[in-house]
Amino acid sequence: MKRASYSGKDYRKALNIHDLAHIARRRLPHFVYEYLEGGADDERTLHRNRKAFDDVLFEPRTLTRVGPRNLSTTLLGKRQALPLVIGPTGYNGMLTKNGDLKLAEAASAANIPFVLSNVATTSLEDIADVEGLRAWMQIYFYRDRDYVRKLVERCRAARYETLVVTTDSAIYGNREWDLRNFRKPMRPTLRNLTHLLVRPRWIADVLIPDGMPTFKNLGDLLPPGKQSVQGASAVIGQQLDPTLNWDDIAWLRDRWPGKLIIKGVLAPKEAKQAAELGVDGVVLSNHGGRQLDNACSPLDVLPEAREAVGDRCQLFIDSGFRRGTDIVKALAMGADAVWLGRTTLYGLAAGGQAGVEHALKLLRGEMDRAMGLLGFDHVSELSPDILRLSHRQA
Numbered sequence: 001m002k003r004a005s006y007s008g009k010d011y012r013k014a015l016n017i018h019d020l021a022h023i024a025r026r027r028l029p030h031f032v033y034e035y036l037e038g039g040a041d042d043e044r045t046l047h048r049n050r051k052a053f054d055d056v057l058f059e060p061r062t063l064t065r066v067g068p069r070n071l072s073t074t075l076l077g078k079r080q081a082l083p084l085v086i087g088p089t090g091y092n093g094m095l096t097k098n099g100d101l102k103l104a105e106a107a108s109a110a111n112i113p114f115v116l117s118n119v120a121t122t123s124l125e126d127i128a129d130v131e132g133l134r135a136w137m138q139i140y141f142y143r144d145r146d147y148v149r150k151l152v153e154r155c156r157a158a159r160y161e162t163l164v165v166t167t168d169s170a171i172y173g174n175r176e177w178d179l180r181n182f183r184k185p186m187r188p189t190l191r192n193l194t195h196l197l198v199r200p201r202w203i204a205d206v207l208i209p210d211g212m213p214t215f216k217n218l219g220d221l222l223p224p225g226k227q228s229v230q231g232a233s234a235v236i237g238q239q240l241d242p243t244l245n246w247d248d249i250a251w252l253r254d255r256w257p258g259k260l261i262i263k264g265v266l267a268p269k270e271a272k273q274a275a276e277l278g279v280d281g282v283v284l285s286n287h288g289g290r291q292l293d294n295a296c297s298p299l300d301v302l303p304e305a306r307e308a309v310g311d312r313c314q315l316f317i318d319s320g321f322r323r324g325t326d327i328v329k330a331l332a333m334g335a336d337a338v339w340l341g342r343t344t345l346y347g348l349a350a351g352g353q354a355g356v357e358h359a360l361k362l363l364r365g366e367m368d369r370a371m372g373l374l375g376f377d378h379v380s381e382l383s384p385d386i387l388r389l390s391h392r393q394a
Helices: 017-027 030-037 044-054 099-110 124-128 145-157 176-181 190-196 200-207 229-239 246-255 268-277 298-309 324-332 342-374
Strands: 056-058 073-075 078-080 084-086 114-116 135-139 162-166 182-184 259-265 281-284 314-317 337-340 387-389
Touching: 017 030, 017 342, 030 176, 030 190, 030 342, 044 056, 044 298, 044 324, 056 324, 084 099, 084 114, 084 342, 099 114, 099 124, 099 342, 114 124, 124 135, 124 145, 135 145, 135 259, 145 246, 162 246, 176 182, 246 259, 246 268, 259 268, 268 281, 268 298, 281 298, 298 314, 298 324, 324 337, 324 342, 337 342
Parallel strands: 084 337, 114 135, 135 162, 162 259, 259 281, 281 314, 314 337
Antiparallel strands: 056 387, 073 078
């Protein structure tokens, strides 16, 4: 079904996340928007992430004396306003200047955690200084283990609460749209450079006066002169370590005294292994459809993964969330919270920090309304018995 889109540029008039995505597309250069939006290969995983929500239907309760809805929850021992986390996304300085910082400020205002990407264009120390923020840090395991060790030490010094290890990117996914848009790593084709000329607001925001943003947390991993986004993009792929395994997670667990989360698990068996190893959380994720094509959606495996980990660790989920009803479905199926990626990035690209706050406001309103219509006033009451599989899946 084709949905009408808001045709303007004012993020404040966006009625849903789809509208914010439309505004972001109108503001960003083509190659930047495709980086935000694209998936791997034929993008079947990307599309499955959305289709999975269509296969789950609500069975609402009525006459239940619903009161004011309470959307708060407890994550890793701390109470917060919403069962949401702004997840790690890289290169956010390409969407707007100081993009990571704006996401962090919005997360702090909403009383939810923010996870800084390893390939952020803002330093982890600057993010840690955001007042009232639950700052979590995502890391990759590179071939240079000394770099990983030093990064962990930086996180300890900056008093980060949680480390998040991404496990599904040890081999870089095939993103064909990326290859088509660039002559060389981060060097757009002539067609994309021409399109760039009709995005003067983006040029003024991102490129003036300092030019392309640089990576702030890769330190000694990059050779001299390769700190820029252009120079580092090829090096990062070469440094990712395909030998990543459970011994590496145990190595990190021994060196990190804070909370530890593994992100990128899809197999319930692996979720169980992670819980048995002593991690504090697991994120069911297929990297937003950007890694392995034809993979299942995290929503497809959520009930089985919940059963596998039990109460030994918290269970999170990402990939494909665009509506408050999507979030409610995941919570009812056993997730402790939902991690947001593109959803908050659309808001960031459309309106900076205020755009992110608007995106979260839209989701909050949709969740609140869905809870009331389902007959519940607290997220802790949600359970699988309010859901039905569509006839196609039954």
